Amino acid sequence: MEPRILVLDGNQRASLAAVRSLGSKGLWVTAAETTTTSLAGQSRFAKESVVYPDPCSSPRLFFETILNVIQDLGITFLLPITETTTYIILQYRNELPDQVTLPFPAIDSIEQLANKNRLFEIASAHRVPIPETVFCQNANEGLASLSGIKTYPIVLKPFKSKVLLGDAVLSTRVLIAYSPTEARELLQAHSFFNYPFTIQSFVKGTGQGVFALFKHGSPVCYFSHRRLREKPPTGGVSVLSESAPLNQQLKESAERLLLSAKWHGVAMVEFRVAEDGTGYLMEVNPRFWGSLQLAIDSGVDFPWWLFLVCTDQPLPELEWKYARVRWILGDLDRLFIILKSPSSVYSVSAKLREILRFCLPGLRTRHEVNRWGDLGPFWFELKQYLHALRS
Secondary structure, eight states, rough: OOOEEEEETTEEEEEHOOOOOOHHHTTTEEEEESSSTGGGGGGGEEEEEEEEOOTTTHHHHHHHHHHHHHHHHOOOEEEEEEEEHOOOOOOHHHOOOOOOOOOOOOOOOHHHHHHHHHHHHHHHHTTTTOOOEEEEESSSHHHHHHHGSSSSOEEESSSOSSSOOOOSSEEOOEEEEEHHHHHHHHHHGGGGGGGGGEEEEEEEEEEEEEEEEEETTTTEEEOOOOEEEEESSOOOOEEEEOOOOOHHHHHHHHHHHHHHHHEEEEEEEEEEEESOOEEEEEEEEESTTTTTTHHHHHTTHHHHHHHHTTTTOOOOOOOOOEEEEHHHHHHHHHHHHHHHSSSTSOHHHHHHHHHHHHHHOOOOEESSOOBBOOOHHHHHHHHHHHHHHHO
């Protein structure tokens, strides 16, 4: 049977990277989204564009639509990209046809890493540094724990970023409280604190990640990058990044966690590296990441290798090389934020320097979305961007 790959979450840049990677290898691949057209669906490598219902508001209907698409198009490999679609597909994975490969391990392995409360317990047992942590089952336990916390700020971290409730998906977020009063207000204001969460000390430092591919509990390859610019500038989505040597301490910590879970597939292990060099575990995401194209350009073609691993095919030799990738419209947004900031935050000279840096990204910089051999996604993204500016 000819492999047929369905990539979900077509408006994600990681989905575009996956479609380009797999399609360029001659594989039949297509993209799906809640919209009739999507970023990845505009790629010349996408054979079709598939539409499905909003998974957040109608998770079951979304899954049933995917089942119909699998049958109609003869899909053999299903690749969700975001946490929402991933967790819904995993919830109903037993209903998938036998011919469909889903590149994830057993649900217990996923829960060990995706459930942050469980993850931090496992990390502590495997000597992986974690912030000072208080485990809470609900808001009442969290409120009672505040009396024993003396140092602020603190981080309130839900056990999952997406909680599947049956007929809907509850989105959560990590919150920072700078005082006991603010902590109490946050715990009482957000319904997602009715579910398990942790209270952690705030770690001053820089965010770093280890990206990995495992095959049935054994490591296949790793990758690491350095964020050069983010949107917003204070920290957020990477808009300019470059490949970087692996931090050995972080790699060893990530490997201990993934080995303990008998991991299979890709994973993104995030750390915050303190001033003394200690890498504290933040979370593990069992999915592709936003800057996936950078890894591919660096010779670590995760989508292609994931497909080979999951279909028991031999792997090519890894040829790592330096790369730098820029998401130009995200970088433009970042520049707008800086230019609109008050002079107390960015002086006139600082703003002029940022304009110069934007205009001169470096000769070795490649663009993430706009690529000469596949310009459809960039024109699509640009039209969406201009429409948002006008509205």
